[in-house]
Amino acid sequence: MRPSRATIDLDALRHNYRHARALGGGRALAVVKADAYGHGAVACARALEGEADGFGVACIEEALELRESGIRAPILLLEGFFDVEELPLVERHDLWTVVATPWQVDALERHRASRPWRVWLKLDSGMHRLGLSPDEYLPAWQRLRALPWVDAMVAMSHFSRADELGHDSTRAQLATFDAALAQLPAGTPASLANSAALMAWPHSRRDWSRPGLMLYGSHMLDAPRAEADALRAVMRLESKVIAVRELAAGEPIGYAGTFTTTRPTRVGVVAAGYADGYPQYATSGTPVVIDGRPGELIGRVSMDMLTVDLTDHPAAGLGSDIELWGPRLPVADVAARSGNSPYRLLTGLKRVPLRYAGQGPFPATPPS
Numbered sequence: 617m618r619p620s621r622a623t624i625d626l627d628a629l630r631h632n633y634r635h636a637r638a639l640g641g642g643r644a645l646a647v648v649k650a651d652a653y654g655h656g657a658v659a660c661a662r663a664l665e666g667e668a669d670g671f672g673v674a675c676i677e678e679a680l681e682l683r684e685s686g687i688r689a690p691i692l693l694l695e696g697f698f699d700v701e702e703l704p705l706v707e708r709h710d711l712w713t714v715v716a717t718p719w720q721v722d723a724l725e726r727h728r729a730s731r732p733w734r735v736w737l738k739l740d741s742g743m744h745r746l747g748l749s750p751d752e753y754l755p756a757w758q759r760l761r762a763l764p765w766v767d768a769m770v771a772m773s774h775f776s777r778a779d780e781l782g783h784d785s786t787r788a789q790l791a792t793f794d795a796a797l798a799q800l801p802a803g804t805p806a807s808l809a810n811s812a813a814l815m816a817w818p819h820s821r822r823d824w825s826r827p828g829l830m831l832y833g834s835h836m837l838d839a840p841r842a843e844a845d846a847l848r849a850v851m852r853l854e855s856k857v858i859a860v861r862e863l864a865a866g867e868p869i870g871y872a873g874t875f876t877t878t879r880p881t882r883v884g885v886v887a888a889g890y891a892d893g894y895p896q897y898a899t900s901g902t903p904v905v906i907d908g909r910p911g912e913l914i915g916r917v918s919m920d921m922l923t924v925d926l927t928d929h930p931a932a933g934l935g936s937d938i939e940l941w942g943p944r945l946p947v948a949d950v951a952a953r954s955g956n957s958p959y960r961l962l963t964g965l966k967r968v969p970l971r972y973a974g975q976g977p978f979p980a981t982p983p984s
């Protein structure tokens with residue numbers, strides 16, 4: 617059997633959630649969209665249920681997957697509904713929804729609800745993606761508040777550059793958000809912080825936080841923070857050496873000969889490639905872990921295989937364990953070597969079976 621796999625440490629996930637929630641000081645919505653950033657949404661939500669104040673997903677399909685697997689905790693549609701035909705489903709499955717564009721406000725006004733709704737109204741405080749402009753915000757709030765079946769509302773916004781600790785835009789977004797919040801009734805619950813903001817921008821910590829990436833043990837902060845040091849990697853992507861080549865100096869390795877040996881070299885061929893989600897253009901020198909010790913990728917990554925330098929690892933050989941990212945090797949470090957982000961790498965796994973480890977409750981195998 618192909619030896620590549622990803623092991624998901626659910627204890628680390630719970631540790632990171634507790635850390636995020638403690639930092640925020642309020643309630644924390646665990647963001648499990650995109651199949652929990654590639655970690656398996658159902659397994660992760662089950663591991664957090666009972667602890668997490670709720671879950672954030674990208675769309676109704678993701679919410680229904682959680683409900684169908686028995687998750688009863690609150691679930692928020694982070695982009696709201698895409699179509700009015702989703703509204704009965706939102707209601708039937710007791711989902712919370714973001715409202716982020718004028719047409720969604722109009723649609724809710726036309727809707728006739730049969731149960732109370734909770735709506736998170738999103739302000740565009742400067743990211744200019746989703747959210748109502750500051751001018752649109754208060755009128756939209758008042759229109760929704762006037763609907764008898766809207767029984768609770770949360771004011772929210774999202775940061776574009778919270779991982780850049782020296783950048784002014786987060787401060788500007790905070791000021792824009794607070795100006796809008798000041799026009800709402802006192803005590804209106806608010807939600808701003810994603811992972812980076814939770815760790816690096818204390819003023820963004822409000823009633824609800826929305827950690828995503830940090831739950832999975834990674835971050836993109838551009839300066840050291842103790843808050844990030846406490847995270848534990850959740851995914852370990854691993855494979856094994858399936859062949860060893862002894863090459864003289866001056867020999868090219870792999871497609872396009874991007875690496876030529878400069879000394880007699882022992883090359884380990886590893887059963888993982890870009891079709892598994894490992895970045896195709898990770899450069900020679902990208903870190904790997906060979907039987908627990910730091911090593912390097914050499915040559916271009918191919919579809920199903922990649923090559924590592926075993927020359928300084930005399931005990932390593934056929935069957936050696938290769939960690940491609942995980943507790944010993946931050947996925948962000950691998951991402952940085954290929955112009956990628958940890959978000960992209962974690963959500964990009966394909967073909968690799970997920971295995972779960974850690975204390976229950978969790979399924980022994982990924983739910984189908």
Ligand SMILES: Cc1ncc(COP(=O)(O)O)c(C=O)c1O
Pocket residue numbers: 647694774809810811812826827828829830
């Ligand atoms: C609205 C919203 N909130 C929170 C998050 C979580 O962000 P992060 O993974 O950076 O913590 C996301 C993710 O993109 C998001 O879209």
